[in-house]
Amino acid sequence: MPVNVSSETVKLSLGASSVEVALKGATVISYVHDGRERLFVSSKSDIRTSDSTAIRGGVPLCWPVFGPPPSDNELFSKLxxxxxxxxxxxxxxxxxxxxEGVxxxxxxxxxxxxxxxxxxxxxxxYTVDLRPYTLVLTLHVENPSSAxxxxxxxxxxxxxxxxPQGVRPPDVSVDGLENLAYNDKVSGEQKVTERRKEVVVDGPNGEIDRVYFRAPNELVMRFKGQAETVKVTKSGFADAVVWNPGPKKGSTIADMEEGGYDRYVCLEGCQVEPFVYLDPGKDWTGTYEVSFDQ
Incomplete structure (x- = not known):
């Protein structure tokens, strides 16, 4: 069957490709493409709906805030x-x-x-769309007309x-961020201009945590010594985030498996600044598509 629904997960299958989604958070916890797992999930994560903690890895969906909730808005004070x-x-x-797919x-x-x-x-x-060569994730937000x-x-x-096997975060770079303004959560710098054509995933103690504003809708992740690249195509999400905690901070993350920080890089489509304000009866859509090129 192309779709298998269980008490905790939903699995989509299409030829040799598959996607598994946990009902907790609608978190995509697996994407197998071309015979390889393309997402990292910590072995310490609990995907059960009875567990109240977020899944560490896969594709967690952040909403209605990204990062810590703003302290100056009472609406978000309990989040x-x-x-x-x-x-x-x-x-x-x-x-x-x-x-076309599942x-x-x-x-x-x-x-x-x-x-x-x-x-x-x-x-x-939230639509999880598994196609022959791509995975498309679409978030749709509605403010009811009765609001x-x-x-x-x-x-x-x-x-x-x-x-990929043998690749570490400092061997990873991202194209498409040159000349963008970014906030650096590691150094605390705000609205710095990126001057590099290829942004290497490295920083103080190996940590990088940056929000790039008004990012282009196509970004490419490259791996040193590897021909294959990851292409991210987004719409609706104005911004992009590049994140890896590095060994010092990564080793302090409670739900991170040992050495897990060395096995992934986060490249995410996001809407950080400004906040979207949806009037009653209006809606918003953000789409994020992943593909792989040789």
Whole structure:
């Protein structure tokens, strides 16, 4: 069967490719393409819906905030880092199988638990679309027409790309970020201009954590000594994040497997600045597509 729904996960299959999605957070926890696993998930992660913690790895969905919630807005004062979408249990709303591929649509609406930390109404739909050569992830946000206020939010698809055998984070570079302004969360610098054509995934103690603003809709990740590249094509998400904690900080992450920081690089499509403000009856869509080129 192209779609297999269990009590904890949904698996999509298409030829030799497959995608597995945990119902907790609608988190993509596996993407097998061309016989290889392309995503990193820490072995210490708990994918069960009965567990309240976020999954470390795969593609966690950050919403309605990215990073720590802003301290100057009471609406977000009860939220944890990256919001509640990545820890909430989503429902399967639809599934489709066609010549173009296999897709499953997940849905999240306010539950009593969500209402206790976030008072505004919303509807989120998240489509995981497995195609012969690509994986397409689409987040759709709606503010109901019955709402009495605008819906503000940030969003990110926090993608952990598994590195090829023998490749470490400092062997990875990203094209497409030259001349962009970025905030550096490691140094604390704000609105610095990137002057490099290829941004190497390295920094103080090996750590890099940057938000690049108004990033182009196509970014390419390259691996030293490897012909294959990862191409990310996005729309709706204005910004991009490059992140790896490095060995010093990575070894302090409680749910990170031993040495796990050396096995992935995050290159994510996100909407960080400014917040999106959706008026009642309006919607927003962000799409993130992953493909591999030789």
């Amino acid at each position: 944890k880092q990256h919001g509640f979408a990545r820890t909430s249990v989503w429902e399967v709303a639809d599934q489709q199988d066609s010549q 897709k499953v649509v997940f849905k999240l609406s306010p539950t009593e638990a969500i209402k206790s930390v976030f008072k505004l109404p919303f509807t989120l739909t 009495v206020a605008a819906l503000p939010f940030q969003a990110a698809l926090h993608t952990y790309f598994r590195l």
